[in-house]
Amino acid sequence: MPPEPLMLDLRPHLRPGDGVWWSQAGAEATPLVDALLDQVGDLGPVRAFCGLTFNPRLRDLPPQLTLTSYGAMGELRAASAAGRLEIVPAHYSVLPRLFAEGRLPGDVGLVQVAPPGPDGRCSLGIGVDYAGDAVRYSRTLIAEINHRMPAVAGADTVALGDFAAVVETDRALPEAPDQGPNAVDRAIAAHVAGLVRDGDTVQIGVGALPSAILDGLAGHRDLGVHSGMVSDGVARLVEAGVVTGAHKEIDPGVVVAGAALGSGGLYARLPEMPVRFRPASYTHAPAVLARLSRLVAINSALEVDLTGQTGAEVARGRCLGGVGGQADFSGAAARTGACSIIALRSTAGGASTVVPALRGPVTTARADVDVVVTEHGVAWLRACPLSERGTRLAAIAAPEHRDALLAALR
Template sequence: MAFSLHKIPQSVKNFSSLFPIFRTPSRTKLKYYTYINEPAQVIKQKQPKWVTAEEAFKDILKSNCIVSIQGAAATPSELINAMTKVGKSKDLKGIRVYHMHTDGSLPYVDASCADIFRSGSFFMGANVRKAVAEGRADAYPIFLSEIPLMFHKKIIEPDICLIHVSPPDSHGFCTLGTSVDCVRAAMTASKCIVALVNCQMPRTFGDSIIHISHIDFAVEADRHLPNHAAKPPCKEEMQIGKYIAEKLVEDGATLQMGIGNIPDATLAALTGHKNLGIHSEMFSDGVIPLVEKGCITNNNKKIFQGRTVGSFLTGSEKLYKFIDDNPSIEMLVVDYVNNNNVIKALPKMTAINACIEIDLTGQICSDSIGTMMFSGFGGQLDFLRGSAEAYDGRGKPIVALQSITGKGLSKIVPILKPGAGVVTTRGHVHYVVTEYGVANLFGKSLRQRAHALIQIAHPKHREALDKAAFDRLKTKPCP
């Protein structure tokens, strides 16, 4: 259960002077405290050493180190920049860096650092795509719910974990703020924790707690988090959101939303709904108006009733202020949030996810464009399967996409591009939504699926898709 935390005023700049007990005398040899791994438990007689970012890495960063980095809006850019600078200045080699989606530029993935650092992405962002495409970085196909197992099973044993936290409260507790996800697992598996302590990081509840005694090196910061205010949805996205809201989302539904304009457009169309709940690996600004209007209450949920559940988030300054010290928001570990048994126990679980393309049999590619890796598995299949298996029999797994690309090519295709990865199999897909309507593929044969998908394809591509379906299936698509 969450408990109330007393926020330190943002005017406080020097955390070590505010909490003199936490000052650490200079040490000639770094001591690792690995006997207590629970971040919420106090380690007696241990305090962090307050240093500059570069000083933090001077002694601990070595060749062949393994580093884990917190991501999304909580990406500790100052620590990443300092790590890169120290790695280059010491001419280190073979440092492996693991992370989910990270925000901003990553200097260590530059070609000039190829022998020093190698990135490993559990979910790729634009800042590592070039390095992965050129073979200088790695992409890991893995369900979001299973990323913590990489640390729990000691497949990855970090020497250093870089985190970004809110300041300590009167009891010495910091929080992971906007990103809990797999960070908690990485911290408990790490030998050394380096924290960016930012007075503008929101304080959050749930699994976010870390006592300052678990931090080995602390670096002060006072800066805004990345501002990712949603762009206004286009008319096609608005229509998709309207279809989902009017035809698929029921009053009392629990919602999961992926990243992008379509989930936000769906939320904007739900202002007439009642008693909605949120249980999602991430959410953004779109939930705020629905909370303010009383549409989102979380009242029907039996798990974390009355509270919005997430694991990481990114958005605008308004979102960060909304979650700050807000006990109605629970930030939990992703292996819980995305756990199939938890998801299917939620009322009318409705999962809304996007994709890159879908073939006429229902195979969905979400992580690559042909052979070029683009993102990752994320939580798509975790939630699509969980909602499909909902105990109340009223779950709705939804995949939404615009019918065509920016170049006018159909996203509903005869076959996936050569090398494209199948994230959601044809056996997992149920509802598919475009701006031209809703197709329910569950329980349908291949020719029935092809017919349903052609009906929601862009009109200019339907004739070609119908012919391609006949060539592939040797029979005419029919309802």
């Protein structure tokens, strides 16, 4: 058994005014983040950056901590609602550059890693994504060595001696198992499945709707995956022989992603699967995505307006998401790939998600949206003039909202 985690004094490693970042989602170094929250009052003002977090302590931030993110995901939504979260509206592909230029907090990195291998290096495991780039530009690295973090093949590694301090843990990784899809999700999934061809390379997110879409692809053959995250749904398709990557122009035979988020069973199986975790500077890079000529980007949104613009950041005046990688993948799929799909439920809280005009910022431009899908059908927008787009989109809105949308068009 590994030793109990040690109480870590951060004072030797942080200076007043320093910028701190930490890994996100299943790879978040929660004990180190908690130590920072406990000690920040004695450390002086600290700037911090993180992505998706499940740590409830980040709902109510200490006054000495200024937190920045690329969106309001998970527990950061509460901090955003309280006016305590600074959001940088950046494409995910730009995050590596922002760390390199020192424009994001990056003096000290808090990472969760697997135990060192025979070569003395620690794998970033299931959470490479922006951490794989940020570690290159950090003055100081502090590690949580978690004995349950899998050392996934192909993941970036850090030499044990490069860490200024370490703590050891033996804790389960945060899980986000598949949510059961409902009839609406399955209807959307059936429409999306008809747009994907055998041999295509798919990008898709995590959640109930993406899970339903992945299950809806079970009848396809030789699909590839190049995405920001992999989930249990991707693993099921790999194990069923649906995802083989046989026709990928780059990384053939391999699922490429930045991170994994799913069940404990997924994390346990990853070391034996043909999955390679790569940093954001690869997974989201325009030059890399342009080489995938059969890329199908499947993304969602909070709203779509009658010209095809999508909003995935703000709903009803609240920040509920971020730019993330949607524009990176949608743009690549629309310009040099096979198809850019926006899939969403036709209503949210009784309100139509197809709207006359977005009530928040434009996340993905209408020129980068080929198809919009709801449970009511498919609206093809590629090469569709503006004079026809509104009619096509109103036709796939919830029936009770169509008349109002058509009236708005007139």
